[in-house]
Amino acid sequence: MANNPMDRRAPGDRPDRPGGPGTGRGAEYTGRYVVLFDPGNHESGINALRASADIAPVERVRGSAEPASVTELLERPDVSVFFEDLAAAVVEVRPEKRHALVTTAEAESSILAAEPERLVYASPITAPHQAPTDFFPAYRSDGDVVDRQSQAEAATAQGPALDEQNVTWGLQAIRANLSAMTGRGVKIAVLDTGVDTDHPDLVGRIDATVSFVPGQSVEDLHGHGTHCIGTAAGPANPAQKPRYGVATEARVLVAKVLDNTGHGPDGQILAGLAWAINNGARVISMSLGAEVQPGELFPQTYELVAKNALDMGVVIVAAAGNASLRPGFVAPVERPANCPSILAVASVDKALQTATSSCGAINGDGGEVDIAAPGKFIISAAPGGGHAVMSGTSMATPHVAGLLAMLIQANPDDSAAQLKARLLATAFPLSQPGRDVGAGLVQAP
Template structure:
């Protein structure tokens, strides 16, 4: 919707649609039941509406001219990004894990094979002779994970005096395991936007992402894996226990986060886009409104690449110009084989990179911890660092916070297409 337009009135007048408004709900927390039952919902703070419209109603809106409707798009289904399962051990250990649940071709998960392949390639490069291998070994960083994960070391978290205290961070994902022992005593607000499912995480992806962004500095079992260990946690379940969700739930989660004063929204979710495909105008409108409200949205670039042979474009919604798109690096500061690249124009760039291979973090009980791959794992590293900068400078919000993250990144000798400004760095 254009600025100043009354969404509910416009939709009713032009197309005869009777819709609910997010203003009717406490703290703008639209319920999943209302999303399903109403003819539509207007997210007042975002300037966006999601409606169940017939073809003639869509035609009326399209032909309405100056009615206030800027764009009409079909609703998408998005998925948790980054389910390459690895053993819950340090990345230096190369014993193959048991294949995870969810089997595919030949009884083995393809993402599982890819992650194990990358580990073997790194081992081969380190063991084979030749000047190139020796030079790579000398240039590559070396990490031990006795006390702190390699990702936190790489982005400078152990040396930072900031903890994210007083900063609210929303992670919109599959929910959170509220009974995880590493989070006892933490301030956690949970809300489900999935009909028929509680905010409790029945998948694992959300708990893992929350752990990386916001986990404790003193977990029950070392190493430490959380960046902003004193930030306030807002866990929005916008993806089901099967790992998928619709745009309506994502938008509802964004508005809920803004209404609750979250400085950062972390979204390790998305859908692939094709070469030359432009970004969503609906999500770009929502992201701009969020920035003006002091909230920066940080999203995973996507895992559709198969480098070096094939690089896929940054996916939806990370490809919006006003959303930070995060690529993934391994512990040798190589671009992860699956990480998408900035190929499409008009907002399809990578903005920054984070650790995204063999990332150990929290997992729902009884397992408690697990290491997995993905741009999903890189994204909460960046979101946690954003919370540290938000604590360091209470005036740094919205676009100002986004600029600080880019300006402070560690420059890498890699194409900006793949890593943007470089590797995120803690203050």
């Protein structure tokens, strides 16, 4: 089956949305559909789509499948790809049959959701490496300060600190440097632009890598993925100070789902999710997203996948997005972070104020911010063996992912739902409303 070539937009073709605040990116579609089936009755749904919408022949893959073959299948316009572990498919359908697909999905009880496949993006705000600027230091855990409000008052009384020579301000703010937990043995999967596999701080920390981007290896030519991996699980003693990694003894799974320009379709994200879960990830970090409109519902496919992941003991965290221009304009939390079963992470700066670009809870029913983490002027690993400074909710998200690994080490018998609840309950209250920072600033155990 051959689709009209104009229906499949190349990842690099990003027409700007005319007018409006934020990044200027509107929704971009590939021409395919993402369909989620009842795991116990997926054959009925597939057969219904074959009969009514004449979908392309279905190829079945599992999370344990050879990644190269999955990538090749996702690129082919003559097949639909069914991820058995997720009960989800990326479906090829002719333009004139799309309406039939949607109406069949609505009528067929074995089809839980059917949505157009979209492109998602990594969207950090980069900055040149610069000297550390003022920030309020981490809240003391001296034993005599128990009440968290008292901790905040103590931190404010101390005044701004300038010392970021040994530990980044972000780690100090979430108290990762004061914790005895290291995330030892816990697997964090980072779905992003890949990794610099030769980075001296990351060599020996990575358990497995995979690329679901056609024609590109897992090597990170963008920088976003390497930076996020470094923040989540960089070493306690990097080759060059300061320490920037949260869970210093966690293991890393790297899935390249965004290309070297930072773009990728939903199908590649789903492939990465299936692979990460199959390879034993307990935490999945996704510093990626796509803008949504006010009133837009969360994507059902991602939500049901995330809910199933929770049942399997896996917590997914995602960037809330950087489309706001505060204080004048606040954009809704982006997808897939707007799913109720995915932790949406906002960004705060060194003064613990909401970052100007951080998205907020404009949409309800899953579109809330869950937690906040440091995201402004974050030092972490960069391709080529060095370090870089980036800003955005993309940088806040791996702080939370790393801290979840520490929580798992401290509470190995907790379910994923219990870990989420513990994370939110122990957050440091901030002065901003919950629609901007959720439960507050994430804190290490």
